[in-house]
Amino acid sequence: MATEEIYAQTAQNKVRRYGPRGVYDHDRVHNIINAASLVHVAFNPPALDGEDQFPVILPMLGAMGTFISASPSSEAEPHVYLHGSSAARLMRMGGDAPTGLAICIEATLLDGYVLALTPFSHSCNYRSAVVFGNARLLTDAEERLWAMELITNNTIPDRWANSRVPPTKSELTATAILKVRIVSASAKQRAGGPHDDRKDLKDGEMRKKVWTGVVPVHEALGEPIASPDNLVENVPSYVTGWVEQANVTTKSHAVDRANDP
Structure with missing residues (x-):
């Protein structure tokens, strides 16, 4: 029986507020990242002359995956891959950092609004993940193409094979991929109904x-x-099937989490 892989709890990734809601297993964290339509990436840009330095947070497309290469030196472990323009500041910084650019990646899935007897006890059902890692600009041609396919199909299943591929030289030049080695990570989640104060529950x-x-x-x-410009008469089944299945899955998941004890 396989042993569940867990991210070690450290001062960096430990969930402090409502600690029992924190989870650290790899699958839970990775699944939340892959289920999010967008992830948010935080980093510290270099200071500019005469201006205060502020952290930056960007919405990006990204996906978790493990690239398997024939090379014996390849890292057969999951990484986060982020897609962006090769002209973007974050991508340039990832290429300049010799040991990798320190970044934080966050994803949240909102599952419900929890209405209690008092505004103080209102809450939300949610699943969130935070990943701390070092990002480097991906330069290996084989892995770059694999990562582009991974991110495309994670957004819309089977879209890569049903598009004009492979990308042209100019498209590859204009596109950058950051490969993020995970240093630590955690997830936090809530499910179920309201948790009202006992005193309020006695007020019939x-x-x-x-x-x-x-x-x-x-x-x-x-x-x-x-x-x-579309010339295809009918919407392809892989698109209609994806829309139908995704809507059933997300709705049933939200309802199930509302009914969790």
Whole structure:
């Protein structure tokens, strides 16, 4: 039986507020990163003359994956791959950092609004992950192409094979991929209904006036709309199937988490 892989709890990644909600197993963290439509990447840019230095947070496309190479020196472990323009500041910084650029990656999935008897006890059902790692600009041609396919298919399953591929030389030049080695990570999540104060729960009159419960929240994909240049008569099944399955999955997950004890 395989042993579950766990990120060690450190001062950096330990969940302090509502500690029991923290989880550290690899699969949970990686699945949240891959399920998020966008991830947010934080880094410290170099100071500019005469200006205060502020941290920067950017929304980006990214995915978790393990690249398997024929090279004996390759790292057969999961990394986060981030997609961006080769002209972007973050990508240039990743190429300049000899030991990797220190960054933080965050993803959150909102599953529901939790309505309690008092505003103080209101909450949300959610799943979130925070990853600390070192980012380097990916230069290996084979792995770059693999990472582009990984990110594309993580966003829209099977889209890579159903597009015009491989990318042209100019497209490859304009695109940069950051490969992030994970140093530490953790996830945090909440599920279930409201947790009201015992004193409030004894107030029968108030409970008859104030509705409590959970409003599930889930991302919904709409009906595909053809572009003006599209010549394909019908929406391909891999697109319609993805839309249908994604909507069923996200909705049922939000409802299930609302009903968690």
